[in-house]
Amino acid sequence: MSPEFILKEVTDNLAKDFPSDFLTVAKHTDLSTLAWGPLQFRAPWNVAFGRTQNSNVTVAGDAMHPMTPDLGQGACSALEDAVVLARCLNQAHTTATDNRQWVENGLKSYVNERRWRVAGVVAGSWLSGTVHQGGCGDQQWWSRTTRWFRDRYLYKFVMPKLVDFVWTDCGDLGSPFTQGVKST
Known part of the structure; x- marks a missing residue:
C-alpha cells in the first residue's frame, strides 16, 4: 500500500x-x-504455557503480550507489567541472600502473576475485535453468525464481563529498598 x-x-x-x-x-x-501494516493476532498460548523467563531475563510489554487494540489495553498492560515487576523484585529482594537469587525469584513471581491475566486480555481483545468487525474470512455464513452473536449477546452479556476483567488492582509497590543485598 x-x-x-x-x-x-x-x-x-x-x-x-x-x-x-x-x-x-x-x-x-x-x-x-507513513507506514501501514495489517493488525496481526498472536495467540496467547505462548504467554499462557510457554517460557517467558530464563534465570535473570524476562520479557514484558508487547514482547510478552502483543495484542490488537480492540480493548485499548496495550499500554495499560505494559504499565501493569511495570508495577507488578517492581513489586515482585522488591518482595524477592527482602528475602534473598544473594543478588542472583533475588532477581531470579522476583522474575519468577512476576511471570507467574502476569501470565494468565495477559493471556486473557490478549484473547479478549481479539474476540472483541473479531466480533465487532462482523467476523473474519470470506464465508458469509460465518460473518452472519458473528454479527448475530454480536448484536444479541456480545453487547449485553460478554462486553460487561470483558470490561470488568480489564479493571485490575496491581497491588502496592511496597516499601523501597532500604538496605543492600548481602554478598555471599
Missing part, C-alpha cells in the same frame, strides 16, 4: 468528518514517514 493511497484513504474516507485542523496536518504530512 503506497503512502499516497494511505493519505487519500484517511483524508477522503476515514477522517473526512474530522476537524479541518486535523485534515490540514494530515495533508501536509511528509509521505516518506
